[in-house]
Amino acid sequence: MHIRGLKAKGETPLKILLTNDDGIHAPGLWAAAQALSQVGEVCVVAPDREQSGVGASLTLHAPVVARSLEIPALERLSAAANEEAASPDDPQAEIRHRVTAFSVEGTPGDSCILGLEKLVGPVDLVVSGINRGSNLGWDVMVSGTVGAAFQGYFRGYPTIAISVGSVQNPRFDGAASLLRLMAQKLAQETTENSAHPEPVEGRNPFLLNINVPSLAPDQITGVEITRPGGRSYGESVREEGTGHQKRYWIARNRPVMADNGEGTDMNATKNNRISITPLHLNLSHQEMLPRVEALLEGVPEALLGKGG
Numbered sequence: 423m424h425i426r427g428l429k430a431k432g433e434t435p436l437k438i439l440l441t442n443d444d445g446i447h448a449p450g451l452w453a454a455a456q457a458l459s460q461v462g463e464v465c466v467v468a469p470d471r472e473q474s475g476v477g478a479s480l481t482l483h484a485p486v487v488a489r490s491l492e493i494p495a496l497e498r499l500s501a502a503a504n505e506e507a508a509s510p511d512d513p514q515a516e517i518r519h520r521v522t523a524f525s526v527e528g529t530p531g532d533s534c535i536l537g538l539e540k541l542v543g544p545v546d547l548v549v550s551g552i553n554r555g556s557n558l559g560w561d562v563m564v565s566g567t568v569g570a571a572f573q574g575y576f577r578g579y580p581t582i583a584i585s586v587g588s589v590q591n592p593r594f595d596g597a598a599s600l601l602r603l604m605a606q607k608l609a610q611e612t613t614e615n616s617a618h619p620e621p622v623e624g625r626n627p628f629l630l631n632i633n634v635p636s637l638a639p640d641q642i643t644g645v646e647i648t649r650p651g652g653r654s655y656g657e658s659v660r661e662e663g664t665g666h667q668k669r670y671w672i673a674r675n676r677p678v679m680a681d682n683g684e685g686t687d688m689n690a691t692k693n694n695r696i697s698i699t700p701l702h703l704n705l706s707h708q709e710m711l712p713r714v715e716a717l718l719e720g721v722p723e724a725l726l727g728k729g730g
Contacts, residue, residue: 435463436461436462436463438458439538439542439549439574440458440550441468441549442454442551442553442566443473443474443476443530443553443565445469445471446470446491449594450592453552453595453597454552454601457599458549461602462519462547465521465524465542467524467534467542468526468530468533469525469528474565474566476569477568479529480528480531481532486526486528488541489525489526490522491524529570530550530570531566534574545579546580547581547582548574548575548582549582549584550571550582552584552585553565553586554585554586555586556586556633556691557583557633558653558687558691559650559682559687560650560652567584572629575628575629580608582632584597585632585634586633586634587636588636593636593638596635629700630698632697633687635691635694637694646697648686648698650687652682657672657675687699
């Protein structure tokens with residue numbers, strides 16, 4: 423395997439920022455890097471360790487250290503991803519365009535911010551993943567994969583968070599192929615619009631949460647645009663130690679399905695379909711307004727000293 427930076431005649435390669443929450447050594451990250459390098463230049467900016475479940479958290483009260491990876495390190499990581507995620511004759515097994523990488527002592531959100539603000543600059547696409555394990559339903563509220571993706575979306579970039587549905591022995595080839603195809607579509611749009619590029623503030627960005635069954639591509643039964651289902655875990659707490667100092671282990675329970683009907687991400691993946699869920703920042707619950715108004719009846723007057 424080798425790394426090179428070639429451009430086909432007439433081609434407009436994308437500039438892509440790639441991050442994750444599984445850490446810089448995660449095979450899913452490098453399966454994504456290989457696939458995306460078929461379409462554009464990839465800069466990997468990822469945490470130096472596992473950061474699952476940290477959501478959108480940021481490091482605000484300490485410096486964040488970023489270290490560049492040398493080419494031999496990139497080759498080793500990509501070779502490991504190739505052994506785990508692709509067949510030897512897979513065209514995605516060779517990195518085509520230039521790949522650079524930084525390891526960050528911080529969260530996934532830190533990594534995305536550093537990439538866009540300092541290490542890479544403006545890009546055409548932000549990708550977070552490929553995550554080991556699904557991010558379905560209410561998982562998006564605590565997912566580091568999705569938390570990193572939000573930082574790209576906040577800044578006006580087309581952004582994808584992508585996961586596969588297995589933690590043990592996951593298959594990344596289906597997700598990697600999907601990323602490549604979607605990036606190619608975006609590259610076509612970029613080429614068509616290159617004569618009249620829009621400033622960041624004029625773009626219509628998207629944030630897609632994609633979940634791919636951990637199956638061979640020929641076993642995946644379709645692609646469905648979905649909404650988040652209702653899946654929550656609850657957490658159990660185990661206590662260790664005696665006296666004044668105790669240690670607590672927080673673990674997730676088996677998920678509870680509140681809504682996994684037709685049209686949900688969970689229903690799609692349960693039936694071996696790829697789930698693509700557009701996400702938005704509006705978390706308001708308009709149907710709750712009458713209840714809140716009733717709860718607050720008389721409170722503003724009492725608070726402001728205008729009560730009877």
